[in-house]
Amino acid sequence: MLAPIAAPGAVGARGELSFQVQTLSGEATTEFAEAHEKDLHLIVVRTDGAEFRHVHPQLDEATGTWSLPWTWDSAGTYRVYADFTPATEGAEGVTLTRTVEVAGTFAPVTSEVRRTAEVDGFDVTLDGDLTAGTTSDVTVSVARDGKPVTALEPYLGAFGHLVALRDGDLSYLHVHAQGDAPRVGSTAGPEIGFMAEAPTAGRYLLYFDFQVDGTVHSAEFVVDAGRGEMHGASDETHSDDADSH
Ligand SMILES: [Cu+2]
The missing domain is CATH 2.60.40 (Immunoglobulin-like)
Known part of the structure; x- marks a missing residue:
């Protein structure tokens, strides 16, 4: 605990x-x-x-x-x-x-769907849709000054990390990078693929960490997961906790 x-x-x-x-x-x-x-x-x-x-x-x-x-x-x-x-x-x-x-004055922000992020001079885009109850492929692409960035460096054993939380209860989703672990000294980009498991339909907050020139940057996205065809009717009975495997 x-x-x-x-x-x-x-x-x-x-x-x-x-x-x-x-x-x-x-x-x-x-x-x-x-x-x-x-x-x-x-x-x-x-x-x-x-x-x-x-x-x-x-x-x-x-x-x-x-x-x-x-x-x-x-x-x-x-x-x-x-x-x-x-x-x-x-x-x-x-x-x-x-x-x-x-403690202090709290000014909450309201999340709006957001698939592009500007961070430290990089333009980061999220493609792919989350579907409830299945593993969804999503792709993050990084550009700078309108050009694709191919110099993404290994950071924590991958070419980027994606953390996904369900809006509201902040359940922690399991997200896995696609492909093999990078070799030392190798670079990748502009696209990095992930597999994410959204347990339910609704809004999710995604945070992408990536490293260029030894500096780590973090881009934030907000996406709505669609209701899966197979799972549309079973949400009530199938109460999968987002924290479980
Ligand atoms: Cu970490």
């Missing part, structure tokens, strides 16, 4: 975000299996989908406490996801979450 998260309580206060992953008896776990080049991936997002961060805290092996320097840029309720694989034989990856409240 994810123990309560310690973090600055108000906007602008400098401090540290820290937490422990504990066994059910309350002991801190220090054994993690590496996945995508890290023992633990931390996703932090405000509940309206804004202020997304994907970061990698450090584990203090002596105490089992993960931490990193932290400052909140805006107030609100935040969902924190710890995505990791326990170093236990046969263990699968798990995603544990908690909320953190940050």
Whole structure:
């Protein structure tokens, strides 16, 4: 389980975000299996989908406490996801979450469907449709000054990472990159393919992290998943939790 998260309580206060992953008896776990080049991936997002961060805290092996320097840029309720694989034989990856409240004036944003993003001089486009109840192929393309970018670098064992959350309850979706893991020194682009599993029809928030010239950039999209033909009538009885495999 994810123990309560310690973090600055108000906007602008400098401090540290820290937490422990504990066994059910309350002991801190220090054994993690590496996945995508890290023992633990931390996703932090405000509940309206804004202020997304994907970061990698450090584990203090002596105490089992993960931490990193932290400052909140805006107030609100935040969902924190710890995505990791326990170093236990046969263990699968798990995603544990908690909320953190940050004091201050909160101005929520309303999500509008958005398939293009401008980030740090890059134009990033999302193609492909999500369909409820199936694995959907989506493609992200990166351009700069109107030209396709083919210099996407490996970042965390892939040519880009896509995190997908369901709007509203912020359920964490499972997204997998298509193709083999990149070789050291290789580059790719402008298109990166993913397979995403949307459990239900409705709105999803997608966050694409990519690396060019050693710098990581993050593009945000909002898409509506269509109702699958097979699943249209079965949503009530088939209550798949988005967090389950
Ligand atoms: Cu990560």
